[in-house]
Amino acid sequence: MPLLDDIRQMIQNNSEDLQEYFDAIQEVGVGAADRLSVLRNPGVMTGLRNVLGIQRALAVAAALMDGCFEWRSPGMNGFYTQLFNKCYMDNQASGLNRFINNGPTHQTLNCWESVLVGLFLLGYLSEQQIYNNIYSGLVEEPSLPSPQVWYALEYSTTNEFERNNISPPPGVLLYYVPANNGRLTQSFPNHVAVSIGNFQAISLWTQPNGINAAQRINVINDFPNSRIFVGDPARIFHV
Missing domain, CATH: 2.30.260 (putative xylanase like fold)
Structure with missing residues (x-):
């Protein structure tokens, strides 16, 4: 059974057993493309949050990221570009859903952005919240990390x-x-x-x-x- 169907069935069964999710994610033959298909499914991701709560659901979302994405410094990577175009340039064809559905060469982000995209996919954070709290003051030099x-x-x-x-x-x-x-x-x-x-x-x-x-x-x-x-x-x- 495809991973997406396995995870969907666990949600329907209201399973709170994290190991059951992790075992399915690591099952022999399951690859990054299979895990990404779950991350791309809003209904399943929201279901994970409803059944597991935000913290435990983030653990599953993180496990689903294994082998996915490409690390790149914050700034003009795929995550920031899509977020900036949506929230600052008001380009409604852009955004984090576009980011997650792009091809691998455009799915670039850094470590903290992987946490934020996980919380977004779980329906816990909005794009505007992410932009306003992290990036709105960094338009000129978005690649500079800071204590703030x-x-x-x-x-x-x-x-x-x-x-x-x-x-x-x-x-x-x-x-x-x-x-x-x-x-x-x-x-x-x-x-x-x-x-x-x-x-x-x-x-x-x-x-x-x-x-x-x-x-x-x-x-x-x-x-x-x-x-x-x-x-x-x-x-x-x-x-």
């Missing part, structure tokens, strides 16, 4: 993951901040990933594996020179 962007994405040092024997819950955001001998070397992260439980996360970056697509990483072992802070995706723009 990360704070808008609910980064804080309140909750830290200690790389111990308790995995971060599925769906929480993992903010990676560079450190030297345990001391933070900058005031904001240089990466964010989404936990899917069992000490795994979905990360869109070229590091640490030289793969330029969304990929699974090990929360304990990867990026050992960073401290990891944990955030709630439900708080983004909803505080």
